[in-house]
Amino acid sequence: MPTSIRLSQETETRLNTLAQRTGRTKAYYLRELVERGLEDLEDYYLAVEVMERIRRGEEDVLTSEEAWRGLDD
Numbered sequence: 001m002p003t004s005i006r007l008s009q010e011t012e013t014r015l016n017t018l019a020q021r022t023g024r025t026k027a028y029y030l031r032e033l034v035e036r037g038l039e040d041l042e043d044y045y046l047a048v049e050v051m052e053r054i055r056r057g058e059e060d061v062l063t064s065e066e067a068w069r070g071l072d073d
Contacts, residue, residue: 005030 007015019026053059 015026015029018024018029050059054061
């Protein structure tokens with residue numbers, strides 16, 4: 001799916017330099033950034049959702065002792 005984004009001149013320059021120095025395309029690095037960044041964002045927002053459920057008392061939480069005890073079984 002074609003997508004376009006606007007980059008600052010500094011970011012565009014850095015991306016061009018990286019592509020030229022490594023012989024890869026700018027599209028390659030943009031895909032890498034999106035894929036890696038998306039994983040980070042998914043992890044972050046999942047953690048935020050869980051923390052909100054914990055604050056509302058909707059999520060079970062174990063103490064460290066309880067967690068370790070469960071590993072001994």
